[in-house]
Amino acid sequence: MKKNIIAVFSVVLVVILLCFGLDIKSVDEYYLTHIDDIKPDSETVFLTITCHTVLDNYNQLDKRLQNEKYVPKDGVILKNTEYVLRKGDTAFDILNRAVRHNKIQMEYQGADKNSYNSVYIEGINYLYEYSCGPLSGWIFKVNGEIPNVGCSDYTLKNKDKIEFAYSCNLGKDL
Amino acid sequence: MKILNRFLALIIISSALISSPLTLASGGEDLSYKHTKEQILKAAEKAVNYTKEKYSNGEILFTGDFLQNAGSVVGDWYAIALNRLGFCDDYSAYLNALKDNVTERYKDEGRLSSQKATEWHRISLAVISCGGNPQDISGINLINDGVFNRGLDVPLDKQGINGCIWALITADSLNFAEPNNCSDTRENIIKKIISSQLSDGSFSVDGENPDTDITAMAVTSLSPYCKDNKTVSKSVNNALDYLQKAQNDNGGFSSTDGENCESTAQVLIALCSMGVAVDTDSRFIKNGNTIIDRLLSYQNADGGFCHIKDGESEQISTQQALCGLASYYRFLNKMKPLYDFSDLQVNQKSVDIKSLLSSASDIIEKSENTKSTAYLTAVNSLISSLKNESFENKEEIINTLSEVQSSCVNLQKQIDSLNKEIESLMPLDNVTLSQKDKIDSLFEKAESFSDYDKAKISCFEQLKKAHVKLLTQERTIIITVVFSVVLVLLLIFIFTNIKRIKNKKKNKMQELIKMYEDED
Numbered sequence: 001m002k003k004n005i006i007a008v009f010s011v012v013l014v015v016i017l018l019c020f021g022l023d024i025k026s027v028d029e030y031y032l033t034h035i036d037d038i039k040p041d042s043e044t045v046f047l048t049i050t051c052h053t054v055l056d057n058y059n060q061l062d063k064r065l066q067n068e069k070y071v072p073k074d075g076v077i078l079k080n081t082e083y084v085l086r087k088g089d090t091a092f093d094i095l096n097r098a099v100r101h102n103k104i105q106m107e108y109q110g111a112d113k114n115s116y117n118s119v120y121i122e123g124i125n126y127l128y129e130y131s132c133g134p135l136s137g138w139i140f141k142v143n144g145e146i147p148n149v150g151c152s153d154y155t156l157k158n159k160d161k162i163e164f165a166y167s168c169n170l171g172k173d174l
Numbered sequence: 175m176k177i178l179n180r181f182l183a184l185i186i187i188s189s190a191l192i193s194s195p196l197t198l199a200s201g202g203e204d205l206s207y208k209h210t211k212e213q214i215l216k217a218a219e220k221a222v223n224y225t226k227e228k229y230s231n232g233e234i235l236f237t238g239d240f241l242q243n244a245g246s247v248v249g250d251w252y253a254i255a256l257n258r259l260g261f262c263d264d265y266s267a268y269l270n271a272l273k274d275n276v277t278e279r280y281k282d283e284g285r286l287s288s289q290k291a292t293e294w295h296r297i298s299l300a301v302i303s304c305g306g307n308p309q310d311i312s313g314i315n316l317i318n319d320g321v322f323n324r325g326l327d328v329p330l331d332k333q334g335i336n337g338c339i340w341a342l343i344t345a346d347s348l349n350f351a352e353p354n355n356c357s358d359t360r361e362n363i364i365k366k367i368i369s370s371q372l373s374d375g376s377f378s379v380d381g382e383n384p385d386t387d388i389t390a391m392a393v394t395s396l397s398p399y400c401k402d403n404k405t406v407s408k409s410v411n412n413a414l415d416y417l418q419k420a421q422n423d424n425g426g427f428s429s430t431d432g433e434n435c436e437s438t439a440q441v442l443i444a445l446c447s448m449g450v451a452v453d454t455d456s457r458f459i460k461n462g463n464t465i466i467d468r469l470l471s472y473q474n475a476d477g478g479f480c481h482i483k484d485g486e487s488e489q490i491s492t493q494q495a496l497c498g499l500a501s502y503y504r505f506l507n508k509m510k511p512l513y514d515f516s517d518l519q520v521n522q523k524s525v526d527i528k529s530l531l532s533s534a535s536d537i538i539e540k541s542e543n544t545k546s547t548a549y550l551t552a553v554n555s556l557i558s559s560l561k562n563e564s565f566e567n568k569e570e571i572i573n574t575l576s577e578v579q580s581s582c583v584n585l586q587k588q589i590d591s592l593n594k595e596i597e598s599l600m601p602l603d604n605v606t607l608s609q610k611d612k613i614d615s616l617f618e619k620a621e622s623f624s625d626y627d628k629a630k631i632s633c634f635e636q637l638k639k640a641h642v643k644l645l646t647q648e649r650t651i652i653i654t655v656v657f658s659v660v661l662v663l664l665l666i667f668i669f670t671n672i673k674r675i676k677n678k679k680k681n682k683m684q685e686l687i688k689m690y691e692d693e694d
Contacts, residue, residue, distance in 0.1 A: 004669045007665075008662060008665045008666070008669070011661065011665060012658050012661060012662055015654070015657060015658055015661055016654055016658055024646060024649055024650050024653055025642075025646040025649075029642050029645075029646055032638065032639055032642055033639050033642055033643050033646075035639075100600065100632060100633050100636070101600065101601045101636070102601065103597070103600050103601070128288065128289055129289060129333075130289035130290065130332055130333045131289065134331065134332060134333055134334035134335075134379075134380075135334070135379065135380050148431065169380065170379070170380055
């Protein structure tokens with residue numbers, strides 16, 4: 001009798017373990033919840049958000065922003081992070097997903113409200129254009145180059161390295 | 175000091191008196207210009223029609239969705255350009271939308287902008303263009319806040335010298351009086367502008383590299399002072415020399431990213447404000463090409479203007495080109511320069527009551543089907559336009575519209591609070607089942623919004639992800655439990671059966687044994 005009870009319980013335990021190991025969901029659900037998981041064959045890009053130049057021009061910085069909360073000591077707001085590249089992703093799409101995910105403040109002008117028909121990044125982490133002198137603002141680079149289109153017009157490809165960097169001199173100090 | 179004051183007063187008074195542009199040739203009428211007024215007007219009308227079509231607005235530009243642009247770079251320059259061209263449109267609708275935009279933005283700490291004084295300047299010029307008073311937008315004084323006393327809060331040139339340039343243009347647009355003890359007077363704004371000039375006569379964004387746009391804007395802002403102030407006129411002449419050299423062989427002008435429509439339009443505005451006859455003045459004709467020739471070449475077949483030659487038409491290029499065309503049209507008609515509003519006339523043309531009512535019933539019907547904040551701007555402007563009209567069932571219709579309005583406002587509040595809640599839960603990577611109720615209710619709320627409003631919900635995708643994740647987790651648990659229970663029952667059943675069968679066999683055996691025993 002005892003043997004039987006032990007047998008029953010061990011079988012039940014095995015079944016429970018098996019079921020928790022399994023992920024019971026539909027294909028759509030699987031796709032939705034795993035879209036941003038990095039797998040060996042997934043296309044990815046790298047994103048960094050920095051503000052090193054502010055550290056060199058700290059005296060020019062808006063007094064209210066002279067705080068480590070806004071300008072980290074190492075000038076890095078988001079360290080180099082790998083993100084899954086979805087089809088048709090622009091530099092802005094990646095930035096938008098990254099800041100939301102990491103709870104970094106961001107403000108931008110929509111694509112319909114500026115001259116280049118592109119999104120214009122006004123501020124990240126409370127650092128805005130002109131916060132650190134009249135030539136300061138956000139600039140983005142892809143693989144070390146500053147593209148001549150707006151970030152929402154720049155379609156990324158596999159393994160691109162994107163950097164959103166705060167410049168205090170129209171990008172010449174980057 | 176007294177002399178200085180008197181000199182200052184003279185500048186101010188003269189700036190008010192200089193009304194007509196400094197016409198170069200006294201016999202200007204006799205000069206046969208390459209482009210006629212009609213040509214310029216036609217090009218401008220085509221450009222305006224391009225934008226009207228873009229917003230499918232029919233005869234009136236300042237109506238419907240276009241009003242959402244009030245207070246932004248996209249919309250305001252159209253208001254300015256259309257007024258200066260003398261075009262008829264629903265300026266009062268745009269003015270109402272501007273007032274809403276300004277009062278809403280004044281609730282923020284930075285008001286219109288924590289950095290850019292030019293927000294005040296552009297909006298002030300748009301307000302004036304629509305026949306409004308920028309010194310009193312529901313008690314807000316844009317002129318003092320954005321020009322004369324801006325320096326108390328943030329320096330005018332925080333964004334560079336263009337902050338000063340546009341402050342001066344705005345101050346002189348209707349010759350606004352300087353308040354006592356203001357942080358910036360015209361005199362020191364002019365000083366700041368001139369002292370930023372580079373040795374080659376140009377002005378720049380960074381204090382080092384010449385920039386065509388800024389040079390042109392500086393000339394425009396200083397133009398009213400040239401006649402009576404030698405320092406200013408010398409500075410402007412140097413700037414004009416620079417522009418003359420900077421002109422391309424095709425007549426156009428370049429900025430840092432190459433030749434473009436907006437830079438060309440800015441220079442045209444500057445030259446017209448100085449009274450330069452751009453179609454005949456040899457200084458600004460290169461290889462027979464004038465700046466007008468080049469500007470018009472940026473106009474596409476659809477009527478819109480493109481940023482870089484042969485590109486697609488776009489809003490900013492089109493409105494800047496319109497400002498350029500307006501300034502030249504005014505020059506040809508011997509009217510005041512583009513930003514001198516002392517001859518202000520607003521050719522108001524309201525949307526007729528019939529189409530107002532039809533769009534009202536349209537919106538009421540739509541909002542009954544789907545609740546959305548998309549109707550807000552249109553409803554606001556409809557209410558303010560309909561208030562001044564008389565028609566059947568006026569009270570009823572306005573009340574219904576007000577209900578739609580308040581439901582839009584309410585919806586926006588819901589979206590804002592939802593966003594706050596979602597953001598407080600971010601990153602939603604490691605949600606646990608204990609949070610399921612919360613996530614589900616947030617997701618349900620978010621799902622109930624229209625597509626237009628869903629786009630306003632931050633992290634909607636992450637929320638959906640978390641929701642699905644928890645759903646599958648819960649499903650897994652339920653399946654596991656059900657499966658285990660069934661299995662336990664099955665096993666018990668099997669065991670008891672086995673026992674029974676065993677017992678039966680045992681009994682049978684015993685019976686058999688008994689039988690054999692009995693036989694024995």
